[in-house]
Amino acid sequence: MKLGRLNHVGVVTASMDDCIAFWRDTMGAEVIHAPFDMSEQGVRIAFVDTPDADGGNSGTQMELIEPLPGGAIAAWLEKNPGGGQHHLCFEVPDIHAAKAELEAMGKRVLGEPRMGAHGTLIFFVHPRDMQGILTEFMETPKGH
Amino acid sequence: MKLGRLNHVGVVTASMDDCIAFWRDTMGAEVIHAPFDMSEQGVRIAFVDTPDADGGNSGTQMELIEPLPGGAIAAWLEKNPGGGQHHLCFEVPDIHAAKAELEAMGKRVLGEPRMGAHGTLIFFVHPRDMQGILTEFMETPKGH
Numbered sequence: 001m002k003l004g005r006l007n008h009v010g011v012v013t014a015s016m017d018d019c020i021a022f023w024r025d026t027m028g029a030e031v032i033h034a035p036f037d038m039s040e041q042g043v044r045i046a047f048v049d050t051p052d053a054d055g056g057n058s059g060t061q062m063e064l065i066e067p068l069p070g071g072a073i074a075a076w077l078e079k080n081p082g083g084g085q086h087h088l089c090f091e092v093p094d095i096h097a098a099k100a101e102l103e104a105m106g107k108r109v110l111g112e113p114r115m116g117a118h119g120t121l122i123f124f125v126h127p128r129d130m131q132g133i134l135t136e137f138m139e140t141p142k143g144h
Numbered sequence: 145m146k147l148g149r150l151n152h153v154g155v156v157t158a159s160m161d162d163c164i165a166f167w168r169d170t171m172g173a174e175v176i177h178a179p180f181d182m183s184e185q186g187v188r189i190a191f192v193d194t195p196d197a198d199g200g201n202s203g204t205q206m207e208l209i210e211p212l213p214g215g216a217i218a219a220w221l222e223k224n225p226g227g228g229q230h231h232l233c234f235e236v237p238d239i240h241a242a243k244a245e246l247e248a249m250g251k252r253v254l255g256e257p258r259m260g261a262h263g264t265l266i267f268f269v270h271p272r273d274m275q276g277i278l279t280e281f282m283e284t285p286k287g288h
Contacts, residue, residue, distance in 0.1 A: 001172040005195045028145040053202035060204045084276030085229040132228030
């Protein structure tokens with residue numbers, strides 16, 4: 001595998017409204033995309049754009065995640081009621097090749113590739129196999 | 145404040161050697177800078193470059209952190225022996241202005257600005273005031 005772009009950092013919050021207010025008012029984010037539900041994943045999410053090194057807006061995004069009741073991330077929030085950092089997501093050119101390569105290294109891939117919030121396939125790898133980091137891989141969106 | 149570039153994501157490891165091997169062999173990083181001690185902070189660190197959106201190498205860096213005995217991060221590692229995500233670091237144009245602005249918002253800035261690993265001044269803000277995220281601010285290096 002060749003290291004891909006850090007697409008986003010996922011952070012969990014108990015309140016999407018509060019989290020959006022934080023990124024807008026405290027951190028000064030200028031582009032915060034409208035939140036939407038991903039019911040099948042049990043989450044409501046919103047992306048925040050960040051600046052890149054060239055003065056553009058294509059830096060690593062923040063993914064704000066509010067658990068919907070009963071989902072896997074609701075349990076995470078119970079253990080971490082103040083919210084916080086949840087996962088890192090790196091882009092790969094071919095999601096199935098990435099899965100095969102990681103599995104060949106003995107890494108525990110969590111389920112089959114499924115549709116992610118950017119409209120491409122994603123999967124997660126168990127943090128115990130990834131230096132304690134819950135790691136998501138996503139196929140790079142076309143045109144990027 | 146205006147949101148700055150996400151300079152790096154700090155991750156803690158019990159073993160710098162293992163962590164470097166992970167980023168090189170599992171994740172496929174091509175540029176891993178030599179580790180060095182920051183004794184006054186009680187840490188040994190190394191930076192990993194990641195790709196940006198334009199095919200360059202100026203994406204958000206990974207900061208690998210191995211605690212030196214007795215430092216603040218040694219205690220963090222005791223609570224999280226497998227390592228994992230530790231902090232996010234955003235760039236600001238003026239470190240003192242950023243500190244004043246955050247303090248005016250009631251945020252708990254942890255100590256005075258001090259020299260960071262990139263040779264510019266940095267400070268941290270308490271995660272309880274930052275949506276659960278231990279947040280570092282660093283003055284953008286000159287020439288960036």
